[in-house]
Amino acid sequence: MEKENEIAEKLKKHLKNNVFEVKIPRERRIFVKIGKTALKDAVKYLVHELGFTHLSTITGADTSEEIELIYHLAYKGSIELSLKTTVPKEKPVVPTITDIIPGAVLYEREVHDLLGVAFEGHPDLSPLVLPEEWPERVYPLRKEYTLEKLRKLTESTES
Amino acid sequence: MRYGSIIKVPFGPQHPALKEPENFMFEIDGEIVVGVHPRIGYNHRGIEKAFERRTYLQNIYLAERICGICSDAHTTCYTQAIENLLGVEAPPRARYIRVIIAELERIHSHGLWVGIAAHEIGFDTLFMYVWRDREVVMDLFETLSGNRVHYAMNTIGGVRRDIPADTVPKIKHGMDFLEKRLKYYLNVVQNEQTILKRTSGVGILKPKDAVELCAVGPTLRASGVKNDVRVDDPYAAYDEIPFNVVTHDGCDVLSRIIVRCEEMLESINIIRYALDNMPEGMIRVRVPMAVPPGETVSRVEAPRGELIHYAKSNGTTKPERYKVRSPTLGNIPALCKMLMGAHVADIPIVLAGIDPCFACMDRMTFIDDKTNKKWVWTMQQLRRKTRK
């Protein structure tokens, strides 16, 4: 767990009090929670200085009060660091990271589609997975939409 | 922005002439692709939401059906995630069985793909031969699990069925047969002029682009980048089994074919080693229905590349959040890059080169930059175009 600890320490040192929590549950897995304003800086540091060149995906989750974003980055395909931050539901906006990791382009689009998070500076946030007739501003992964509610909504747009 | 040109916003957000946007929209200048716009809702079913509605046990069934070609990769990734949240480990024998099933799946998936790629090039004899030989693996799946597709071997805590000693000779015999056939196919793909002409130098993906665009699997390894989850982030019994990670420096469609053929040969060796060194003992541990609160990331090397699941539990019998990122999605930005500057006639084979789920590549929209005309071509129509 030496390498994992080393990475966590370096990140804490770089981001200072923007790091809220660090967990290393087992080898090759690090979970770091940071403040939203430190997101871009954290990603830049991880990619350019610490060698986390691979973005596996971006998870978005509705935690009732907020929307949680988790950026899953890999070091040499081996150590997976999940960088977590939250945005308020009323204003779910974060900067894009596609200028640091071009491969983030579709992951951000997917989170935008399903949770309504806006990634400022993204080249194209048009729908990725939802159909054309999908009702506007209905984000299926938000907790307020149950499966029944979603089916009622889509059935009404069908007619 | 350097990669802004990969994803070009087409003229206006609405296309009144096209009621159903296709999965790929290409901007072309003459016969050359100058813009690629992916939109992949064709088989978006809304599975992640459905996960939250089902118990952890029921979700094995759902995870399996995310993909009919690599269903075992999904259940391996899923059961690993839940085992991690529960703080349990599958017993050693189960981990070896997981490897054997996963590698059989890799052979079936790559074999299926080689046949499809051959069909794409117009080499239907090769397609028929490969799919006939692939039946050896389908037969083994049926013998070991009772089903040819969706073998349901994994459960939370291990595997549901053992590999009985009397099936081992059948598996080994199948591997011997396939090894001979695969060596022959490898020779064919590297020497047959039809294949070389259509795939050599086509669909180039430079290593730097592959990494920046976060490509995965054989697509990544065919650009010389040596990453494979089985070695980098070992799971099941892979840390105890010696094998080679196959890479190739060609960066083209031909390299992707060669990598997959060689990976199948590696899979045969892995299966043989696993059968010979499989420990005795239990094949599963019993686990509780409710999972304590926590979160985890699980990764496997599916046939198409890195598969990642993220799970969050809340102390109940159902997940709070379950996220799946299939390898094909991971390769679409790289695919777009490969297609930029490509000839329209090469679109089908380059598309096939990343081994996408083939339902979503059925029809494509084209926009001609010079004339502003928009039209839709099916894959069949596109195949009829020849390179001048």
Add this chain to the structure above:
Amino acid sequence: MKSPWLLHFNTGGCNGCDIELVAALTPEFDVERFGILLEGSPRHADILAVTGPVTLQVKDRLLRIYEQMPEPKYVIAIGTCAVSGAPFKDCYNVLGGIDRILPVDVYIPGCPPKPEAIIDGIAKLIQHIAEEKTRGKGK
């Protein structure tokens, strides 16, 4: 009767049924011995073989393909998703079962059905078509 032309259409399934349908074409199973040929255009197809649970994106195109087929035409639902939508029946982007929008002549359940089962279903349909013709009924 002339060899029926079969058009295959996937409505957003996991591809499990599709690969077993294609396997039905290969020498091992060889659906072509029944005189069935795979056709690309709806305008020449007699039988529409549908897999998948019908995602919302694909629904209109499925209808359009059916409308483009000339009479007499027949529909086969291959796989449990096409038959009823399960296990995606409650998913938000899924209609669930093709008979919600098309008349189905043959249901072939299975997840996926084996190539033999698919061929059996198709053979039953062909027999049914032949019987209809001898009885002087068209569809």
